[in-house]
Amino acid sequence: MPMENYERIIEKISKLSNIPSQEIERKIEAKRAKLSGLISREGAAQVIAAELGISFDNEKLKIEELLPGMRKVNVVGKVIGVSPVRTFKTKKGDDGKVANLFLADETSNIKVVLWDTNNIHLIETGEIAENVVVEISNGSMRDNELHLGSFSAIKATNDSIGEIKTGKVFREKTISELKNSDNVRVRAFVVQTFEPRFFYVCPSCKKKAVQEDGGFVCAEHGKVSAEKRALLNIIIDDGTETIKTVAFQDNLASLGITEFENMEELINQREKLLGKEMFFHGTVRNNKLFNTPEFIIEKAEDIDSDLLIKELEN
Ligand SMILES: [Zn+2]
Known part of the structure; x- marks a missing residue:
């Protein structure tokens, strides 16, 4: 179902802007035509959302709805994999840490990159591990990854989650x-x-x-x-x-x-x-x-x- 993601995004923009979804779709196609098709439909949807002044801030989004460039992203998902924490030297010569985990919900899955030592500590103590359902707030999308900096939070939650989608996402x-x-x-x-x-x-x-x-x-x-x-x-x-x-x-x-x-x-x-x-x-x-x-x-x-x-x- 390759259209699913795009349609879901249109629905979301429509709901937040009170503009019928067909109208949103027309705007997206017009934007793409203007840019000679140089951006994908998902990319154009993001541009239209920005032009309509729509902010996804504090909206709980499904993973499938996360688009490159989005900020202040909130999402709930189940951890389906955690990579070992890595250390590196920052420009100032301090020790920096970075950790990756993979998060899935009913719609999709995504790589999450953690840069904040307080957040990474939760992985080191095992509080956040495979199969734990977590709530992320204030993340930023970089390309197709969700990045958590020092203003982002991740915590275990009791929210229930349906059947998760773990397959490769295109x-x-x-x-x-x-x-x-x-x-x-x-x-x-x-x-x-x-x-x-x-x-x-x-x-x-x-x-x-x-x-x-x-x-x-x-x-x-x-x-x-x-x-x-x-x-x-x-x-x-x-x-x-x-x-x-x-x-x-x-x-x-x-x-x-x-x-x-x-x-x-x-x-x-x-x-x-x-x-x-x-x-x-x-x-x-x-x-x-x-x-x-x-x-x-x-x-x-x-x-x-x-x-x-x-x-x-x-
Ligand atoms: Zn062999």
């Missing part, structure tokens, strides 16, 4: 908005496809197997009969920018690429893919070799024609 962004380690959904055209490349993996651990003496060797499992795997690089363009993507074997079928033996058929499949507009779900990572961002496709989805018609009608 937020909608344009290619120009992408940052390293984002989990996002991008709507874009395939503008270039490359020859698939092949590599070999160990059948047990699926790690890379190295060719040696006419056979294959896994670092862990020794001599193995390796599986041949394919990967495909394609370049996608959404009008804001282009990005190089990588799709591995398990995700190639969603791009319509299934043939690796019959070269003629493979060329056909690549030609069909070229120029196609799709939704791409995946993660942004830095290509270490070239120091450029790269999009790892986890799922490609045809654009629902009903949805397109609905958007055109609006």
Whole structure:
């Protein structure tokens, strides 16, 4: 349900501004058109909210409603993971601390970064740990993370919480908005496809197997009969920018690429893919070799024609 988040945000803006949601949606689309589609719908919604003078201050928000740039955020969620507390030297030479935790509610999940030693102390004493429901007040959104500074508070609460959403969350962004380690959904055209490349993996651990003496060797499992795997690089363009993507074997079928033996058929499949507009779900990572961002496709989805018609009608 990719539209859910956006619709929820519109409802919220509508409620707080007393403007019908259709009107809000029109304003958002007009804003996007004015900016030549350079920002995502969620980003445009945030701009409209600011223009309407809406403050989400002291509103209890669902995680899905948290948008980049929001301040004074209040949210309740269950801790689903805590990373070890790290220390670092501040510019003044003092010892600083930082801790991360992951918070989930019924709608989504998010990384929370704690910078305040009083808040971090609650993790060190175990008062805040996995499965504890916490209430956060006065947090700030930095990109897609919730940051808690010295004016923020986090405390255990007895609030009950429904079935939490722990799966990977893909937020909608344009290619120009992408940052390293984002989990996002991008709507874009395939503008270039490359020859698939092949590599070999160990059948047990699926790690890379190295060719040696006419056979294959896994670092862990020794001599193995390796599986041949394919990967495909394609370049996608959404009008804001282009990005190089990588799709591995398990995700190639969603791009319509299934043939690796019959070269003629493979060329056909690549030609069909070229120029196609799709939704791409995946993660942004830095290509270490070239120091450029790269999009790892986890799922490609045809654009629902009903949805397109609905958007055109609006
Ligand atoms: Zn192995």
